[in-house]
Amino acid sequence: MTEVHDRRAGGTESFKLRMRRYDPESGEAPYWDEHTIELEPHRSVLEAILQARDRFDGSIGIRCSCRQAICGSCGIRVNGEPALACHTHLDAAKLGAKDGVIEIEPMGNMPVIKDLIVDMDAVHWKKIRRVTPWLLAKQPVPEREYIVPKESMVDVTQTMACIQCGACVSDCLAMEVDPGFIGPAALAKAYRFVGDPRDDQQFDRLNDLAQDPQGIFDCTHCFKCVEACPKDVNPMGQIMRLRRIAIGDHHIVDKNNGERHEAAFTGLIRDNGILWEAELLPRSYGGASWFGKFAPAAGKELLSSLPVAFYGLLRRKMTLGGILKPHKIPSADLKNVQAIYDKIESRPERYELNLYIVGEDEAPEPVAASPEGSNS
């Protein structure tokens, strides 16, 4: 039998914590507070904070309870990155620290109440409430359970696994620019109902979230929330699924131009193998035809983009030739890109990734060749 890897062997080590403190009653600005704690390297940042609190300063404020990454209380930032304190090992945190001191701060995008405690209600829960976060059940309600495909319940379990810790909200770049963006956690919650075959309002939910200028098309696809999530909920992936169902199944054409923009994007890459930004905008507003460039909406958008383009040229981020010359990749490569499109689009069902539906049973041990031979 394999020996269980024993991680206690090393004994305790010293770790330095640099904690962002804020006392709202002091009238003072936030400040940094340092403590040195002793723990085994694989213990969590939460245990380190609690040791500092128990031994040195009981006034350190942090929400926490389960210590096993399920209650979602202890969302903070460790070395600038969002994390659950209980789910971050000290050795890893020390490696990620720029000067060997583990830096601990409250989460971003939410107002700080005290020390590491942020106002989740003012931001996170408000956004959750925005997506009608309860089942609008199909009628009539059956006497026993709803009979639904096995895979569908496993599928929504990925978003059900969200522990509402706020890590994705903390790191959302779109929300930083547009605080009104419904955001990754709430939109993942929306998928939990959109993907639930017992829900009666799939179209209305999607139409609502597509037409809202701060809805599913406000996401800038930056992957920050995917990295931030300690439970692999993959919020951005859920937002993309909301878009695909809205566009692919319900053909929702939204007033934010999200659906056309996405079509322009994928169309350009199919045609050229690479994005041609100068063509993206006219196509997004005027459609794929040559005349689309003259669509009034495209012109208006083009005009408003001119200053950005101008500064881009000025700072040599782009060149005039680079803008006007169609972007292309070698035709052999383009054929390969288009083959990918053909393969994906020829699937009878949309290909969805879900972390709960992964893996295979391990291949059986190879059968030893039988001396008498085998009929099978």
Next chain:
Amino acid sequence: MPEHDVLIIGAGLAGQRAALAAAQAGANVAIMSKVHPVRSHSVAAAGGINAAISVDDDWRSHAYDTVKGSDFLGDQDAIEVMCSEAPAEVMELEHMGVTFHRNDKGEMDLRAFGGASMKRTAYVADITGQAMLHVLYEQLMKHHETVARYEEWFTTSLLLDDEGRCAGAIARDVRTGHMEAFRAKNVILACGGAGQAYKPTTNGLIVTGDGIAMAYRAGAPLMDMEMVQYHPTCLVETGILITEGARGEGAHLLNANGERFMEKSAPNKMELASRDVVSRAEQIEINEGRGVGPDKAGIYLDVTVVPRKRTLEALREIVNLGKDFAGVDITREPIMIRPGQHYIMGGVKTDVDGRTPIEGLYAAGEVACVSVHGGNRLGANSLLDTLIFGRRSGEHAAARAASMSMPQADVNTQLRDDSAKLESIINRPHDGRRVSEIKNELGETMNRHAAVFRDETGLQGALQTIERLKEEADKAWIDDRGTVFNQDVLGALELGYMVDCAQTTVVAALERKESRGAQFRTDFPERNDEEWLKHIDISVNADGSPEVSYSPVTITQWQPEERKY
């Protein structure tokens, strides 16, 4: 001053279920919790919920398994209520939106669990508690107009009127430090167990016996407090729980010789015997030198015998727990576990409608003792307990509220007293011990002497320690002098709650001179139905000391018999 027909303290599964039931019955409802509702410890319940929903099953079979699991200390009338109402309740939760996993026919799938005679545990991967808690919170958001939510409010005491009826509670807004009196026709305690009185424990840091202690101090009797469940599979170092679902899916327990030692104590059910039996068997292996790991303090849980795809789909959370908290890929190698404090079968004594002997005061969930778990709770019966008795409490309290006027207790004196008490803690001189030191000593004492095996000497020693800790707790000092999120001062109050709970547990364990369920006395190793087939009740005397009395066990259909798995 806020006034409500029904004030629920605690917002885990029992509390939220009670709130919904009371609101649906037309009452003016408020739910108050010291943490945001979805942080409640129900969130950590992993494996599932029992109900005889299969066409081949019968609730009487579920009831019998529960009675047997309880080592015949459970009250059979209450167990009949719980098990017969279970299927409809689980369906209700399914209709609310819980994403119960399905079988190939699209019906709810069921998994095997300890002490059960057939597969009857409905589940959502291994996040069943989380899924149910979050879905109930969805319903609270939906019903926000009829259920007021006081999130992050800490209850300091229960309010009684002149006739001794419960008339509300005093609480502190954690965020602002503001103290407030809440008038209520009925109060439902739903604030969980007292696992933090033990160290280590599977329970969250918030599980500090608040409701048990507040009810006890208000004069309500506690019952079965000696019955403390040690879960068989907790990570050796941190005490983090590995769900019984792992064994339900087929995982084995192995000692240092690679033997499935459960053959000795439970030849039929093996790893799926009831939890007290499995924990004891593990502890014997460890005590007799057949443990694994550097200190021989663990047992191997071998999940590799479960098909890998099934593990990844149905036990995903513990795959992650193993990786993140023990550095082990459970799909490829066994993981080291041991028994760890997990659940308190005892609690505030109630009837099947959640009523305590104090009029207007109800209790439901782990805080309560109906008693459906008796000497030992079956896995996946706790979620069921929270829902059934949460709902029944909510319904009963709402009905009672409809037929009465608001009790007129004097709230100002108690509000002033509680405020003064908090102030005095905040201003205590630093000449005693820190709260954290006392809490550690309490936890370690309980885990040494009031654990899987107990005896007179150990328990007496523990009682003396607890009495000293109680005095020290009254002088324990803190650092935080602020009002906004002063978690330090709340920690001092929680310590007081935990000490009370620990004391009653040890007193009851000393009292019960036999071995039954989770109580195993090495000095009285046999079950003794003649003398001890009865509940131990503990209430508080005027001088604060515990008073022991007894109440009968209700037997309906199942006479006590020898318990074999």
